[in-house]
Amino acid sequence: MASNGSSVLKMPEIKFTKLFINGAFIDSISGKKFETRDPRTGDVITEVAEGDKEDVDLAVKAAREAFDHGSWPRMSGFAGIPDGVINVITGYGPTAGAAITSHMDVDAVSFTGSTEVGKLVMGAAAASNLKTVSLELGGKCPLIVFNDADINMSVQIAWQGGFFNKGEMCVAGSRVYVQEGIYDEFLKKLIENVKDWVIGDPFDPQVHQGPQVDKEQFEKVLRYIEAGKREGATLLTGGKAVGEKGYYIEPTIFTDVKEDLSIAKDEIFGPVICVMKFKTIEEAIEKANNTRYGLAAGILTNDLNVANRVSRSVRAGIIWVNCFFITDLNVPCGGHKMSGFGKDSGLQAMEKYLNVKSVFTPIYNSPWL
Known part of the structure; x- marks a missing residue:
């Protein structure tokens, strides 16, 4: 883990812990609160007001009143947009x-x-x-790597696609399908990334991976890792918690993964990827579509015909060709x-x-x- 040095950013001050309803911060009607913990240490940061049905009803009533009688619905489109969201519009x-x-x-x-x-x-x-x-x-996104793809680029995309934001991404490329001609070399290069991957305090600019969002998610990811080992997959690297405090987990890579295993089917939402081999384009398409999800998919190839065929055939709403995590507000x-x-x-x-x-x-x- 990264050490705490002078370059570590300061924890921002927590200013707001109440419900924001009708333009004001207020306590919940019940007065209930819940703890929020620092995932770096597990320590309590503060307590936050806990909303319930009565609070939701109050917020909806205020919104209805503002919509029916307030000035906002009668403003011009751009006059009613806060400056902070104009780039989205x-x-x-x-x-x-x-x-x-x-x-x-x-x-x-x-x-x-x-x-x-x-x-x-x-x-x-x-x-x-x-x-x-x-x-x-949710998603369980496939990343399909063909023999003709640039292998160094493919390894970097697979690593970032699986472990960016400690795997807590709905479009994480958690199912990596590699064509048999480059499979062994791909795995070798993929593992080499481990030595340079820094896990630690996310306020440290030198860190690549911080803790899972909370204890519940931390324990859930570890249960999936244990299930993968128990069900017969090969743990290639990672698989353990990191450190004595906090919710850190090593980047975890499984091979020899059958399609019906829980680590291949379920959205884990953690730093866990499954690397699997395929032979033909038809097999790659079949495996990519063998999921109840359909959020995104990645295709890595230098053959435009292959890219077009697979992108048309994979049933997902977002297709990335020779890239990953690319977005545009117009798309x-x-x-x-x-x-x-x-x-x-x-x-x-x-x-x-x-x-x-x-x-x-x-x-x-x-x-x-």
């Missing part, structure tokens, strides 16, 4: 201002999170006057299957916020009237 194109001005739908719900919680949100929306729901949920992003539906960014993202209305007004004496 520009990604929707030149029609965004006009669309926002008159068609915002306060009953729309846009949610990012796990598939399990997404199911609950969708069920609640269906029971609540059929609210519009857009869900960006719609969203998943298929159990990864949800609806889009973020691009003009398609506007749809979930719109309540389209048709208005017919005669401007001359029509023979039909």
Whole structure:
């Protein structure tokens, strides 16, 4: 782990621990609070107000009142946008201002999170006057590496795709499929990254990987690692907690992984990847699609025909060719299957916020009237 030196950034001051409702920070109606802990040490940082149904009802009532009688819905599109989000709105194109001005739908719900919680949100929306729901949920994204790909680039993309943000990314490339011609060399080079990978305090600029977000997630990831070993996969490297305090886990690589193992099927949301071998394009496509998720996928090849064929065939909402984690505000992003539906960014993202209305007004004496 990285040592704590003078270059380590200071822990920011925690200023707000109450619920923000109707423009003010207030205690929850019940007065309940919950602890939030520093994942670096496990120590309690502070206590935060815990909202419940009554607090949600209060927030919804305030939002409804503001929408029905406040000035915001009657502002021009750009007058009602805070400065901090103007760069997001520009990604929707030149029609965004006009669309926002008159068609915002306060009953729309846009949610990012796990598939399990997404199911609950969708069920609640269906029971609540059929609210519009857009869900960006979990993933188990494949990264497909073909024989002709640049192997050094591929190794770096696979490493960053799996271990960036300690694997807590819904689009993490946690299933790495490598064509048999470069499989052995790919594994050798992949493992070499371990020695230069620094785990430690995320406030230290020299650190590559910090702790998992909390104790529950830390323990969940370790359970998956143990399940992978128990179910017969080969632990190539990693697999253990790091240090005496905090929620740190070594970058973990499994091989000899069968498609029906939990580490191959489930979104672990931690620094765990499975590296598997394939022979043909058809096999790669079949394996990539052998998942209940469909959020994103990566394809690494120098053959444009292969890239086009696989990108058309893999059932995922985002396809990266010879790259990973690339985004653009003008391009719609969203998943298929159990990864949800609806889009973020691009003009398609506007749809979930719109309540389209048709208005017919005669401007001359029509023979039909």
